[in-house]
Amino acid sequence: MSVTGIGASVRRKEDVRFVTGKGRYTDDINRPGQAHAYFLRSPHAHATINNIDLSAALKMPGVVAVYTGDDIAADKVGGLICGWMIHSKDGSPMKAGAHPALAQGKVRYVGDHVAVVIADKLSQARDAAEKIVVDYGVLPAIVDPAMAVGADAKIHDAAPDNTVYNWHLGDKAATDAAFARAAHVTRLDLVNNRLSPNAMEPRAAVGDYDEGTDGLTLYTTSQNPHVARLVLSAFIGLAPEHKFRVIAPDVGGGFGSKIFIYAEETVCVWAARKVRRPVKWTSDRTEAFLSDAHGRDHVTHAELALDAYGKILGLRAHTTANLGAYLSTFSSSVPTYLYAPLLSGQYDIPAIYAEVDAVYTNTAPVDAYRGAGRPEATFVVERLVEIAARETGKDPAAFRRQNFVTSFPHQTPVIMCYDGGDYNASLTKALEIADYANIGKRKAEAASRGKLRGIGISAYIEACGIAPSAAVGSLGAGVGLWESAEVRVNPIGTVEILTGSHSHGQGHETTFAQLVSERLGVPIDNVAIIHGDTDKVQMGMGTYGSRSGAVGMSAIVKALDKIEAKAKKVAGHCLEASPDDIEFKDGKFTVKGTDKSIDFPSVALQAYIAHKFNGQELEPGLKESAFWDPTNFTFPAGVHICELEVDPQTGVTTIVKWTAVDDFGNLINPMIVEGQVHGGIAQGVGQALFEGAVYTKDGQLVTASFMDYQMPRADNLPSYNIAITKTPCPSNPLGIKGCGEAGAIAAPPAVINALTDALGHEDIAMPASPLAVWRAARKTMAMKKAAE
Amino acid sequence: MPTVSMTVNGKPVTGEVDSRTLLVQFLRETLRMTGTHVGCDTSQCGCCVVHIDGDAVKSCTTLALSCEGAKVTTIEGLANGDQLHPMQEAFRENHGLQCGFCTPGMIMTAVELVGRKGHNLDEKTIREELEGNLCRCTGYHNIVKAIAAGAQAMGAKA
Numbered sequence: 001m002s003v004t005g006i007g008a009s010v011r012r013k014e015d016v017r018f019v020t021g022k023g024r025y026t027d028d029i030n031r032p033g034q035a036h037a038y039f040l041r042s043p044h045a046h047a048t049i050n051n052i053d054l055s056a057a058l059k060m061p062g063v064v065a066v067y068t069g070d071d072i073a074a075d076k077v078g079g080l081i082c083g084w085m086i087h088s089k090d091g092s093p094m095k096a097g098a099h100p101a102l103a104q105g106k107v108r109y110v111g112d113h114v115a116v117v118i119a120d121k122l123s124q125a126r127d128a129a130e131k132i133v134v135d136y137g138v139l140p141a142i143v144d145p146a147m148a149v150g151a152d153a154k155i156h157d158a159a160p161d162n163t164v165y166n167w168h169l170g171d172k173a174a175t176d177a178a179f180a181r182a183a184h185v186t187r188l189d190l191v192n193n194r195l196s197p198n199a200m201e202p203r204a205a206v207g208d209y210d211e212g213t214d215g216l217t218l219y220t221t222s223q224n225p226h227v228a229r230l231v232l233s234a235f236i237g238l239a240p241e242h243k244f245r246v247i248a249p250d251v252g253g254g255f256g257s258k259i260f261i262y263a264e265e266t267v268c269v270w271a272a273r274k275v276r277r278p279v280k281w282t283s284d285r286t287e288a289f290l291s292d293a294h295g296r297d298h299v300t301h302a303e304l305a306l307d308a309y310g311k312i313l314g315l316r317a318h319t320t321a322n323l324g325a326y327l328s329t330f331s332s333s334v335p336t337y338l339y340a341p342l343l344s345g346q347y348d349i350p351a352i353y354a355e356v357d358a359v360y361t362n363t364a365p366v367d368a369y370r371g372a373g374r375p376e377a378t379f380v381v382e383r384l385v386e387i388a389a390r391e392t393g394k395d396p397a398a399f400r401r402q403n404f405v406t407s408f409p410h411q412t413p414v415i416m417c418y419d420g421g422d423y424n425a426s427l428t429k430a431l432e433i434a435d436y437a438n439i440g441k442r443k444a445e446a447a448s449r450g451k452l453r454g455i456g457i458s459a460y461i462e463a464c465g466i467a468p469s470a471a472v473g474s475l476g477a478g479v480g481l482w483e484s485a486e487v488r489v490n491p492i493g494t495v496e497i498l499t500g501s502h503s504h505g506q507g508h509e510t511t512f513a514q515l516v517s518e519r520l521g522v523p524i525d526n527v528a529i530i531h532g533d534t535d536k537v538q539m540g541m542g543t544y545g546s547r548s549g550a551v552g553m554s555a556i557v558k559a560l561d562k563i564e565a566k567a568k569k570v571a572g573h574c575l576e577a578s579p580d581d582i583e584f585k586d587g588k589f590t591v592k593g594t595d596k597s598i599d600f601p602s603v604a605l606q607a608y609i610a611h612k613f614n615g616q617e618l619e620p621g622l623k624e625s626a627f628w629d630p631t632n633f634t635f636p637a638g639v640h641i642c643e644l645e646v647d648p649q650t651g652v653t654t655i656v657k658w659t660a661v662d663d664f665g666n667l668i669n670p671m672i673v674e675g676q677v678h679g680g681i682a683q684g685v686g687q688a689l690f691e692g693a694v695y696t697k698d699g700q701l702v703t704a705s706f707m708d709y710q711m712p713r714a715d716n717l718p719s720y721n722i723a724i725t726k727t728p729c730p731s732n733p734l735g736i737k738g739c740g741e742a743g744a745i746a747a748p749p750a751v752i753n754a755l756t757d758a759l760g761h762e763d764i765a766m767p768a769s770p771l772a773v774w775r776a777a778r779k780t781m782a783m784k785k786a787a788e
Numbered sequence: 789m790p791t792v793s794m795t796v797n798g799k800p801v802t803g804e805v806d807s808r809t810l811l812v813q814f815l816r817e818t819l820r821m822t823g824t825h826v827g828c829d830t831s832q833c834g835c836c837v838v839h840i841d842g843d844a845v846k847s848c849t850t851l852a853l854s855c856e857g858a859k860v861t862t863i864e865g866l867a868n869g870d871q872l873h874p875m876q877e878a879f880r881e882n883h884g885l886q887c888g889f890c891t892p893g894m895i896m897t898a899v900e901l902v903g904r905k906g907h908n909l910d911e912k913t914i915r916e917e918l919e920g921n922l923c924r925c926t927g928y929h930n931i932v933k934a935i936a937a938g939a940q941a942m943g944a945k946a
């Protein structure tokens with residue numbers, strides 16, 4: 001391992017610009033002559049729009065234009081789409097209600113887009129929006145997914161009972177048979193709480209129109225600018241792709257919320273052409289709470305069947321998934337194919353059956369948020385397993401071990417074929433670091449101080465590196481999920497990598513350069529990573545689902561293989577040897593068994609000046625590209641252990657120790673991997689203890705600011721103990737599994753298992769706020785009293 | 789429109805502002821210094837922290853006009869040419885940032901914290917002092933490490 005190669009904790013190349021304030025985020029971009037957009041949003045969860053009077057607004061100072069859904073319709077701007085087709089049990093396609101970028105005739109959630117005001121200054125646009133008079137006919141609203149079917153609120157004509165689909169996976173008969181012969185059945189009702197993603201950088205868009213070329217440019221906070229261009233071109237119809245450039249510059253965190261194609265960027269780029277001026281919009285935090293796609297929001301009943309020895313026989317689950325008022329870009333896939341196939345967890349479960357009813361409600365659209373379906377599945381599995389162990393009087397760690405998958409490949413009953421792993425190794429290591437054996441002593445010591453101490457295990461698995469294109473196509477995906485790469489070697493031997501992956505905090509400028517440095521022997525500073533611009537990178541699928549390492553870097557490896565093969569030919573001509581006799585190592589091409597060699601930059605130069613070979617037989621230049629289509633999902637897995645203390649007097653929960661042992665396969669940069677785990681855990685702990693997006697019954701979002709929605713802060717989190725185990729992934733050339741979501745997936749059940757261990761009962765839901773914990777602790781105290 | 793004059797990163801600046809213009813808008817829009825970020829609208833996130841006459845202040849909650857005659861330091865004013873400030877260096881060295889959006893505010897908060905509480909900062913103090921700064925990426929672990937290390941480095945330099 002060199003100091004900058006694969007496996008080294010190289011300090012990040014991008015950091016100098018970020019720590020000096022020289023990052024360039026979308027809101028930092030200002031185009032000459034730009035106007036500002038402000039969206040008038042619905043104050044009602046559900047209402048008809050009877051009339052909109054713009055006359056006063058249009059007379060306000062600085063106003064350039066005001067548009068409504070009528071203008072969108074008149075220009076035949078297509079609606080926002082959902083790109084994953086799910087079929088119901090009966091074979092019928094999901095019921096997708098129309099989703100115009102500006103509301104047409106009806107609003108369906110608080111924050112829905114009613115009109116846009118474009119003015120010279122943002123303050124003028126805001127002031128003018130206040131002068132728009134909208135005559136609403138308020139309709140009944142529904143926010144609770146469990147009550148959506150048959151509610152008075154009829155949200156979309158296309159879905160008369162508010163049902164998007166009734167989907168299922170697995171073998172019902174086999175699973176029912178497993179339950180019929182079970183010695184013990186564990187039953188669990190749970191809610192997976194709705195979350196606001198809250199990347200610190202709010203979404204933003206600048207639309208720009210060039211009259212000379214009839215070309216559109218959109219600067220936007222996107223995790224996948226090419227997919228944005230594809231959707232905005234092919235479906236929404238703003239401009240053909242060759243006249244449409246999408247740039248996602250530095251992006252301040254995504255966590256899923258910046259995958260999707262939203263109304264605001266659609267309107268900015270459409271309006272830029274109409275007003276013949278650049279149009280800029282930056283979300284404020286309240287707008288972000290209202291209109292960024294939320295995450296999770298499942299209501300689930302689940303059961304686990306055990307035989308008399310504690311071996312798991314079967315699992316079944318029924319989930320109602322709230323998809324909000326409209327289907328967001330990938331929303332339909334999250335509670336289906338990103339969820340139920342993970343219900344086997346790390347366990348050998350012979351029979352699994354899951355039913356998912358997805359419903360519309362008068363709330364913001366719900367889509368992928370860090371982990372996307374996998375945290376929901378893991379919460380179901382790890383809560384069930386924990387409770388089953390407790391109910392049958394087994395040690396939760398030993399119970400897990402008894403049921404682990406131990407040989408690979410392992411075909412689960414729900415699509416996935418686990419290709420490798422060592423679940424026992426992670427558990428053993430985690431128990432050791434957590435000093436699990438001595439928890440009894442620590443509980444007693446805490447009790448002597450009047451505190452309730454608990455420990456909770458979460459053995460998670462996720463499916464990352466999404467995904468084999470044909471496989472996801474057969475499951476309803478509207479796109480392929482390969483990745484592209486282009487390697488351009490310049491004549492002086494510096495290298496540019498163009499990638500379809502997009503970095504919004506993951507550090508690709510460093511990790512991708514480490515790969516190139518290792519392979520080509522060039523200094524890391526001589527490698528530039530270019531991403532996020534559809535004019536530079538031809539096509540790509542972007543970054544989500546922990547796919548940039550496993551899929552994005554695999555594409556780079558494939559292109560580097562081609563570079564090496566071509567460079568060997570050039571080197572062969574320079575060294576007067578056959579390419580087959582050339583070895584490439586540490587940046588040097590050597591004729592096998594001789595000391596005749598030439599270094600990589602010299603070969604690059606020779607490739608371009610093309611004096612030493614026949615340009616008809618060997619093309620000049622050194623540039624190659626590749627598309628990598630994964631052969632399988634990857635399966636990162638690990639064990640997180642949370643140890644915490646509850647103060648029954650105040651209900652405050654303090655995490656005293658966090659242990660994480662993860663198997664991500666091979667690591668490119670351990671420092672960056674650890675950082676990803678830290679951030680994921682914080683989000684998972686946030687879900688378990690603090691965060692929850694709450695609507696009133698009539699659909700007002702109560703948690704629309706950081707004063708009302710509790711984000712995890714530095715002083716309510718611990719430092720983390722992080723370790724790894726390593727089974728290289730057999731399904732890609734670098735052996736990478738992916739690490740971006742693990743913490744967010746593992747953490748919620750670890751916290752709740754610890755909390756319920758401390759409390760001595762299962763009666764607590766997420767987020768376990770101090771008030772909820774205080775109430776639960778009173779029950780604990782009452783139980784203790786009764787037992788005395 | 790009224791005008792306001794102040795010193796930003798050692799340079800005198802004057803600009804026309806609305807009476808409702810916030811300092812962060814003056815910095816970002818009038819001066820086009822975009823290192824200071826806006827992450828919220830309720831003075832909660834700290835992405836916008838700058839120093840005004842040496843105090844760490846949320847520039848999203850400060851009227852530009854109230855800074856008449858003040859000495860303002862932003863993230864752009866911290867490094868000495870190509871030489872990073874020790875706190876900037878510590879964030880880089882300890883991987884105290886991922887997307888970088890919260891980072892300018894974190895660093896400005898941290899530098900002022902060292903001024904108030906000295907160079908030997910324990911984890912608890914740092915975590916408590918960060919109550920006005922949110923980060924969604926790092927889980928704070930490495931930010932806490934970075935600030936402790938940066939505080940030490942600032943001491944060694946002094």
Ligand code: FES
Nearest residue numbers: 827832833834848
């Ligand atoms: S932008 Fe100033 S505190 Fe959030």
Ligand code: FES
Nearest residue numbers: 886890923924925
């Ligand atoms: S590094 Fe992204 S918000 Fe802190």
